[in-house]
């Protein structure tokens with residue numbers, strides 16, 4: 001199908017975008033890489049009267065080092081993040097995750113911020129940015145806000161970015177010394193949306209876990225933090241039996257996955273248990289090698 005008719009604007013500055021968003025409010029949508037938005041318009045699931053194209057807007061696509069980590073502009077292409085030596089050095093979990101997102105052609109157009117603002121529960125980046133303790137810089141009609149990942153993802157396809165707001169960039173802080181990290185997912189074919197995925201960051205002191213952050217994708221209405229699993233890890237010495245117990249807690253207590261045509265609830269629980277155990281083992285090994 002073809003999209004319903006709409007009025008197209010191609011602003012060049014953030015101020016112009018904000019003026020258009022104020023003027024058209026709920027009737028307008030911004031266009032980033034278009035890899036999710038254009039299909040939803042073509043299926044007429046979205047019928048905005050006004051489309052505001054961000055592709056010509058200055059200053060939204062940067063990727064730079066700051067004292068405590070990285071700032072990634074919302075329009076930075078996913079492929080740029082994937083190939084960046086800066087990202088590989090300062091945010092290796094992110095670098096490891098990027099190839100799991102869709103296909104290279106989609107990552108060439110799809111943007112870092114577009115994926116996060118879209119907040120598809122099957123997307124990798126919301127879960128990974130959550131465990132990395134990312135922060136989101138949002139331009140509001142009155143000023144700007146920095147929002148923590150825990151407060152950014154609200155519900156199904158809903159974030160702290162309101163209809164008249166614009167996501168500007170994302171801060172990815174450095175990992176604490178002694179951290180281990182891992183991401184794994186299972187999909188039927190390379191490039192498909194995953195049936196389940198798990199991202200983890202562990203801060204260890206010797207063999208003992210000081211802090212754990214664990215999040216899953218494709219098991220709820222957004223990235224799902226595994227708070228019970230995290231609590232079971234913290235303060236404990238790492239060992240195979242603990243990791244197995246935590247994997248069971250995550251799969252059977254932290255999540256209540258949906259059943260759909262792709263997988264049953266039980267199968268998603270099984271994947272969550274296996275992937276949690278594997279990512280935890282990998283993260284412990286990486287922390288020990290640090």
Ligand SMILES: Cc1cc2nc3c(=O)[nH]c(=O)nc-3n(C[C@H](O)[C@H](O)[C@H](O)COP(=O)(O)OP(=O)(O)OC[C@H]3O[C@@H](n4cnc5c(N)ncnc54)[C@H](O)[C@@H]3O)c2cc1C
Nearest residue numbers: 030032033034035036037102110111114115117123124167
């Ligand atoms: C075949 C296929 C397979 C895919 N597989 C995966 C996958 O495995 N994993 C995955 O994560 N994704 C997957 N995707 C989605 C892809 O990663 C998209 O690029 C991404 O979800 C959206 O990014 P975008 O830049 O294309 O945003 P767009 O599609 O342009 O926008 C998406 C939404 O976010 C809003 N938005 C965008 N930028 C901003 C901003 N700065 N401020 C406020 N709102 C904003 C838009 O208004 C729109 O509502 C797939 C897509 C396709 C077509």
